[in-house]
Amino acid sequence: MNPIYDNNTLEFVTVAKEFCSMLERIHEYDMFSFVNHTTKILPLLYVKAALLPDVDEPENAGVASFVTEEAYEAARARVTGLLGEHDSYLETFMPDMQYSDTPIIASISENIADIYQNIGDFIALFRQGYEETMLIALSQCSGNFRLYWGQSLLNALKALHSIRYNEDICLKKER
Numbered sequence: 001m002n003p004i005y006d007n008n009t010l011e012f013v014t015v016a017k018e019f020c021s022m023l024e025r026i027h028e029y030d031m032f033s034f035v036n037h038t039t040k041i042l043p044l045l046y047v048k049a050a051l052l053p054d055v056d057e058p059e060n061a062g063v064a065s066f067v068t069e070e071a072y073e074a075a076r077a078r079v080t081g082l083l084g085e086h087d088s089y090l091e092t093f094m095p096d097m098q099y100s101d102t103p104i105i106a107s108i109s110e111n112i113a114d115i116y117q118n119i120g121d122f123i124a125l126f127r128q129g130y131e132e133t134m135l136i137a138l139s140q141c142s143g144n145f146r147l148y149w150g151q152s153l154l155n156a157l158k159a160l161h162s163i164r165y166n167e168d169i170c171l172k173k174e175r
Contacts, residue, residue: 003053004126004134012048013126016119019045023116026078032170034082038112039164042157045115049145057139066124067117075116079109086169089159111156118149 003009019041026034080087091106118141125137164170 002131003055004131004138006053008048008051008053009138012045012052013123015041015045015048016123020116020120020123023075023078023112026082029082031082031084031086034079035160035164035170039157039160042153042160045119046150046153046157049142049150052138052142052145055135055139055142057136057143063125063133063136063140065121067120071120072113072117076107076109076113079112080107083108083163086163089155089162091155106155106159108156108159111152111159114152115149115156118144 022029022037022041029037087107087109088105089108091104122137122141126134128134
């Protein structure tokens, strides 16, 4: 079976589209609803990406990038604006951390923008409907998940979980 029509691929496409759509409609969210939705979609995105079929990238697989630096920055800025002072967190999973005397500050917004850049490119390429391009997109997205954005997702989720279940920030909103 062609991996682009594999059930796991199609389920990943569905969740990836929802993630991109969420970021494109971020103006509809307040901080609580964004954090609440994001803490639900990120684990699903991680699971669906981990289940993607293995695909060898075709030779000479050069494809265009659709998420520009401006789009990346706009996504990052929207999340920063929504989270405000809660955007930053202490990063503990960087290799340099074991040699550092000072804490390393990271931001949820940058993690989310990193994910968006990869997922947005994947969705744009997949939408083209050309099987070769779809295979390249699948291969690149899966490889980048393993090397880059999977860890960004987990870092953001850890920080968002802390916000979501902090009584002074979000739990008051539920009552």
